[in-house]
Amino acid sequence: MDYKKLAQLLFPDVDKTPEDLEALYPPRQLPEGAKVTRFAPSPTGFVHFGGMFPVRVAERLAHQSGGVFYLRIEDTDAMREVEGAAAALIRTLADYGIVFDEGASLAPDGSICDKGNYGPYKQSQRAHLYHVYAKMLVEKGLAYPCFTTEEELEQLHSTDKKAEIKNTDWEAEAEKRREEMLARRTFTMESVEENLKAGNPFVLRLLADGDGEKKIIVTDLVRGKLELPENEEDFVLLKSDGIPTYHFAHAVDDHLMGTTHVVRGEEWLPSLPKHLQLFRYLGFKLPKYMHISQIMRLDENGNKKKLSKRDMGANLDDYKRLGYCAETVVEYIMTLLNSNYEEWHAANPTAPFTDFAFNVKKMSVSGCLFDINKLNDVSKNVLSRMSADEVYDKITEWTSEYDKELYSLLVRDADYTKSILAIGRGGKKPRKDFTVWGDVRPYLDFFYDELFEIKDTLPEGTDMADARATLAKFADVYDESDDTNTWFEKIKAIADSLGYASDMKAYKADPTAFKGSVADISAYIRLAVTGKLNAPDLYTVMHILGRERTLARVSASL
């Protein structure tokens, strides 16, 4: 077979050689040890929570080493592409602090444009590049055309895509595929010419030289030495529309773009032999591989499952809607990615997470379960460390979209709102009232007259006369200029006057000796002022509300 002729027949329009391309995309000039990584999503929908793990790793590796982190859009499957997904993806990622140095970027008008010298960064615009290498492979007799149509293939195989994969007779299937492959590999130049003349589409397949019985050893940076079977499948390089499959695009793009470290999900592990073979055929230097474990969830039967599309929390935008702030998600992911991150953060509470020395060796090999409890705990800590100003900015942003009523109240008097948010904030042991932004409303609604109402009720058996007497006495003695001690002494005095214990220790020693305690007295006042049995420090609350409103609420409950 005259492979040169075959190649010319198949790719008559290709006039460049691999050498031409190498010249066009020279090696990057980067300092020693600088890593070039990428995120290469297909624009098929939202950003997946699980996807954040490899992205973060890739981002850290590049930026920690003074390298380059770029975005490549893998839009080789026109069928699945979702309009606007790429732009949305860039925005969402930016929300979480993932910014690219190079690659597909957002233009001011919202469209996608290229930034950098190694583009185009959309695979659909790179067909001419792939074809150069495709032609070379054909010339070398390492790839061949296959005119069997998709429909014919489907009829041939008993496997109906993945739906019925469990009911497949695997042995028969394997045998059938072997025969098919042999048949595919034997063809004549004449038949190719005929097919081309008839305008029949073809796919380009790699001529596999592997033996599935033999093993190859690869080193994965997180998993260590891996023993994988050689590839023996004549997999598709170019689809009938001339667009490459993932495998081929991966090899060509990551080579041309100078990727040093390929970071991707572990679901790619089984196809790694294909990639090794391809790189070898193409004469490309192999990048370092890192296969990141998947994040899992628990299904109805208590089994681990890959966190998949329709699961709650799979869409990164869900977290925003639910009121988790971006810092929380970043923090949670860092915690799972590097087991010593939490410890580091505890020791460096104010340092940005980018100061942390991310270490590949500290990464877990087994897939972990998504834990909402842990996320919530992380969130509480993150929010508690923020300043009142920061919280104000974020909560107004969130409510402007998800709670407009509260939003209008919060921004009416920013200083007032900030004074509320400052309660118990800033010290060594800050309050942790919020997990998500939705927690803010029930926490501080009583500070706004429009939302204030008596929500709780005093416990069964409460002497309402005492409650009223307490309020009356309190209204009489309340002086806004009292310091916190004086203020509380007055409340204790009310307790004593009504036969309630002013000293909690005395009360606990013998509860029967009193009608109640100063805790009950406080509860009467708290309910009148806040409408609730539980609230932050009453003294502070009253000062924020001001004398007038405090007393108005007290007398309203009389």
Added chain:
RNA sequence: GGCCCCAUAGUCAAGCGGCUAAGACGUCGCCCUCUCACGGCGAAGGCGUGGGUUCGAUUCCCGCUGGGGUCACCA
């Protein structure tokens, strides 16, 4: 089903031949306390299983079991 990956408490995890097997979340109890939110102290709970190797295995090797992934002209 073939192939591959994984295996320390409910969850995340230290450990890398000799330890009373860290720590965090969650759970429960106690303390602090005018309630709440913090904070402090404590408790329960773990090396999947069977063989090796070794003076000694959570740690190394093999089998088993379990879980996950993958087997497209999808990525």
